[in-house]
Amino acid sequence: MAIQSLYIINKSGGLIYQTDFPLPTNSSTSTSTTTTTTPSLTRLTANDYLVLAGTLHGVFAIASRLTPTAVKLTKTPPPSSNILPSYNNSGLRCIETEQFNLYIYQTITGLKFMIITTPTVADLNYATDVAETAMKSCYEVYSDYVMKDPFYELGMPIRGKAFERRLWELIVGK
Amino acid sequence: MTIYSFWVFDRHCNCIYNREWTQVVNPSSSTSASASSNTPTASLTGSINSKDNEDTAKLLFGTIFSLRNISNKLSPSSTTMTSANSLKSFATTNYRAHYYETASGLKFVAMSDLNVKDLQKELRFVYERIYVDCVVRNPLCPVDFKHQGKKITNGSFIHGIDRFFGTL
Amino acid sequence: MSQPSDIIQVSNPTQTSTKSALKGGYNPSLGPIQLPTSYQAQLASTASSKRNIYDHSLSRRAPEVNLSSLSYIFNVMIQYSQKNSKGIQELEGKLNTLGYSIGPKVLELITLREGKNAKREIKLVEILQFIHTQVWRTLFGRVADELEKSSEADDEYMITDKQPLMSEFISVPKDMGQLNVNAFVAGIIEGILDVCYFQASVSAHTVETPGCPNRTVFFIKFDRDVIERENLRFHK
Numbered sequence: 092m093a094i095q096s097l098y099i100i101n102k103s104g105g106l107i108y109q110t111d112f113p114l115p116t117n118s119s120t121s122t123s124t125t126t127t128t129t130p131s132l133t134r135l136t137a138n139d140y141l142v143l144a145g146t147l148h149g150v151f152a153i154a155s156r157l158t159p160t161a162v163k164l165t166k167t168p169p170p171s172s173n174i175l176p177s178y179n180n181s182g183l184r185c186i187e188t189e190q191f192n193l194y195i196y197q198t199i200t201g202l203k204f205m206i207i208t209t210p211t212v213a214d215l216n217y218a219t220d221v222a223e224t225a226m227k228s229c230y231e232v233y234s235d236y237v238m239k240d241p242f243y244e245l246g247m248p249i250r251g252k253a254f255e256r257r258l259w260e261l262i263v264g265k
Numbered sequence: 266m267t268i269y270s271f272w273v274f275d276r277h278c279n280c281i282y283n284r285e286w287t288q289v290v291n292p293s294s295s296t297s298a299s300a301s302s303n304t305p306t307a308s309l310t311g312s313i314n315s316k317d318n319e320d321t322a323k324l325l326f327g328t329i330f331s332l333r334n335i336s337n338k339l340s341p342s343s344t345t346m347t348s349a350n351s352l353k354s355f356a357t358t359n360y361r362a363h364y365y366e367t368a369s370g371l372k373f374v375a376m377s378d379l380n381v382k383d384l385q386k387e388l389r390f391v392y393e394r395i396y397v398d399c400v401v402r403n404p405l406c407p408v409d410f411k412h413q414g415k416k417i418t419n420g421s422f423i424h425g426i427d428r429f430f431g432t433l
Numbered sequence: 434m435s436q437p438s439d440i441i442q443v444s445n446p447t448q449t450s451t452k453s454a455l456k457g458g459y460n461p462s463l464g465p466i467q468l469p470t471s472y473q474a475q476l477a478s479t480a481s482s483k484r485n486i487y488d489h490s491l492s493r494r495a496p497e498v499n500l501s502s503l504s505y506i507f508n509v510m511i512q513y514s515q516k517n518s519k520g521i522q523e524l525e526g527k528l529n530t531l532g533y534s535i536g537p538k539v540l541e542l543i544t545l546r547e548g549k550n551a552k553r554e555i556k557l558v559e560i561l562q563f564i565h566t567q568v569w570r571t572l573f574g575r576v577a578d579e580l581e582k583s584s585e586a587d588d589e590y591m592i593t594d595k596q597p598l599m600s601e602f603i604s605v606p607k608d609m610g611q612l613n614v615n616a617f618v619a620g621i622i623e624g625i626l627d628v629c630y631f632q633a634s635v636s637a638h639t640v641e642t643p644g645c646p647n648r649t650v651f652f653i654k655f656d657r658d659v660i661e662r663e664n665l666r667f668h669k
Contacts, residue, residue, distance in 0.1 A: 096339075132339045143335055150331045153324050154357050159269035159376050161287050161311075162359045185356040188336040207339065215382050219356070239504040239602035241511035242609070251604030256646065 092211045092218060094225060094262050095132055095191065098140075099233065101246045102201030104148035108249040109140050112262050114209070132191065132207065147183070147205065151195060155181035185219045194222035196230070204229055225262075232257045268430045269360060269376040270311075272325060273396070273417070276370030280322035281410045282417045284426060287311040313423060314416040325374060328355070329364060353385060367392055375430075387433065395425040497574075504602055511603075511614055521612045525636075529620035536624015543571050553629075557655070557663050560631055564622055565592055572621070573598045588660045592622070592651040593640075600647055613637040615649045622651060632656040 093115055099108035111132060135143070158181055179197040186193040192211055196204040204226040211218040236254040237243050243251060273282040287310055312318065333352045340350030354363045361381060365373045365388035373388045399422035400406050406419045417423075514527040544551040547567070554560040561580055569577040573594075583589035600614050615637035623635040633655040640650045 132341055135338065139338070143338065146331050146335065150328050153328050154355065157321060157325055157328065157362070157376075158357070158359050160285060161267070161269045162378075179358060181357055181359055183355060183357055186332055186336070187353045187355065188340075188350050189353060190340050190350045191336075193335075215354075215356070215361075216379055236602050236604070239501070239508060240604055241508040241515070241614075242604065242606050250606065252646070253602060253604040 092192075092208045092213070092221065094206050094208050096207040097229060097258070097262070098144060098203075098205040098207075099229075099249065100144045100148055100203040100205065103246070104145050105246065106141050106144035107247065108254075109144075110255070110258070112259075115263075147195070148203070151183040151197075151203070154183040185215065185222075187215065192218065192222075194219055194226065196223050196226035198230060202230075202233075204233075228261055229258065232261060266381055266433060267378045268381075268433060269378070271376075271391075271426060271430060272322060272372075272374040274322075274326055274329075274372040274374070275410050277409075277411060278326060278330075279410055279415070280319070280326065281415065282314065282422075282426075283318045283322055284313050284423075285311045285315065285318060286430075314418070325362070326372075329362075329372060329374060333364075333366075353383070363388060365389060365392065371396070387429075391426070391429060395422060395429060399425055500598075507599060507614075507617070510617070521609055525612065525616040528614065528616040529623065529635075532617040532620020532622075533624040533627075536621045536626075537628040539568065539571065539621060540625045540628055543567055546571075556667065557631060557659070560626065560629055561590055561592070561653070564625060568622075568625060569594075572618075586654075588655045588657065590653045590655075592653065593648065594651070595642075595645045595648050597647055597649045600649070611639075613639045613649060615651070619651050622653065626653070626655075631659050633659065 094112055095114065096111045097108070098106060101107050111134070178199040179195065182197060183195055185195070187210075189210065191207050191209060193205060193207050198204075206222055206226055206229075208218075208222060213221075232254065236257050237249055237251060240251050240253065243249065268286065270283065270285040272280060272284075275281045329352070332355055336350045336352050351366060352364050354361055356362070356379060358379075360376050361379050363375045363377065363381070363384035365385055367373075371392065373391060375384050375388060377384065399419055400417060401408055403419060403421075406417070406422075407415070410416075510531060511524075511528070514524050514531070518524040518527055554563050565577045565580045569575065577592050578595045579591070579593035581591045581593070583591065594615075597615050597618065599618055603614055605612050605614070619635040619637040623633060626633045626635070633653050635651055635653050638650050638652055640648055642648050
């Protein structure tokens with residue numbers, strides 16, 4: 092499970108940051124017979140990314156409306172003991188497709204972090220937790236390197252180099 | 266392992282079958298339900314092809330449609346057209362929706378709790394053994410639902426679905 | 434008239450055993466009570482567990498400020514200065530002015546903390562070393578990275594910081610090009626130098642090196658008279 096892409100969506104559904112990460116070159120692929128070289132995601136136009144973010148923002152909300160009646164009746168809020176819980180009580184959290192997985196993390200302020208990873212072989216619930224931990228780290232970097240930048244305007248696309256640098260250190264460097 | 270609901274959409278984007286299993290809440294109906302059937306697997310209450318679910322069906326279809334588009338758009342192989350990336354499931358904190366699409370454009374959706382990891386095989390089974398057998402091979406059952414609001418009302422299909430998901 | 438004071442004298446021996454019950458101020462049954470100063474000091478010492486920030490000594494060695502608070506207030510300073518200035522030059526000038534007023538105060542604090550070891554620096558190199566080590570340590574918790582003399586001019590010196598604390602979280606947009614928000618720190622240096630009678634102008638420049646994208650050089654250019662004085666005094 093490698094992180095391929097990160098999106099940050101502001102509370103009104105606007106895409107404020109999008110980046111693709113290079114996939115780690117697996118050293119063991121040379122020996123393995125099945126060369127499953129997962130190609131990186133298709134690059135879209137800037138406009139397409141905006142549309143995509145807006146769509147997911149909407150679908151996120153719709154997904155919570157789809158909660159089955161049976162769950163609504165017996166609903167108990169899931170216990171959250173961690174420091175930065177995802178404030179995503181009923182919205183979309185994970186999308187699984189054949190070629191990638193997408194995870195969504197929402198902060199209490201309505202900011203959404205989304206990462207796209209390569210398909211996981213592990214348990215999907217576990218993978219979601221792992222992905223959320225990664226997104227929490229991104230949130231920390233965001234609150235340091237974006238929120239403390241005097242030249243950043245709230246809700247606008249993030250252009251800061253410091254943020255980008257720390258993010259790459261976090262995702263690619265480790 | 267709990268299955269909450271099951272939906273079928275045809276290639277005209279209409280919901281042609283919906284089945285929601287609800288847990289029994291008010292005691293009066295619970296006694297009647299337990300009286301009518303003693304076997305736990307068969308004690309399936311809820312709604313079949315309910316009119317109240319029309320709106321939910323539309324929302325669900327919209328969600329599926331959007332997510333399917335996104336997964337196709339971002340798919341690495343979307344340019345080469347070798348194989349379209351298919352959506353398998355999506356999840357919230359409350360439920361997971363499993364999705365299976367046939368080549369003919371039929372869409373099967375099953376909602377389950379989060380502990381159900383993969384229902385691809387099961388949905389395929391529903392298509393192969395229940396839908397094909399009870400709907401396609403049934404000369405008295407329409408296959409193409411052109412008019413909105415038309416549903417599969419075939420008794421053996423409904424039974425088959427209930428029996429199959431009851432065994433899961 | 435003398436009645437209340439009598440009562441106090443009578444009741445005092447019994448109450449000394451339970452001192453905590455006796456409080457200064459107005460007691461409805463006894464009238465106003467004035468406690469002896471020695472006793473008040475004792476009371477104060479028992480309440481010392483609730484010391485607040487104002488009770489701490491200025492000489493405390495590890496005075497630390499929350500980095501987030503510092504960043505946010507610096508943010509506001511920059512935004513305020515930016516709103517009131519027309520260009521990069523003016524913005525840097527404003528930040529420099531803000532820092533300048535801090536310089537003399539920081540110097541005062543550091544010399545106070547140095548205690549007996551404090552001395553008045555009169556040599557140019559020594560005041561620069563003082564800034565490079567003591568001032569940096571007080572302000573940023575570590576020593577600055579390099580202190581160099583320009584090879585071209587005898588009145589130019591450079592202090593380098595590889596990772597300046599103030600601009601850690603800040604990304605300067607492309608259209609603001611040469612702006613370095615460490616102009617604020619440059620202002621502090623300038624203030625210190627000025628109040629020590631080493632008139633100079635200090636500016637901050639970003640000089641990127643691999644691995645240190647924020648590396649900042651504080652360029653110090655002394656006034657001509659300072660250099661001449663230095664030559665007359667020490668380089669006869």
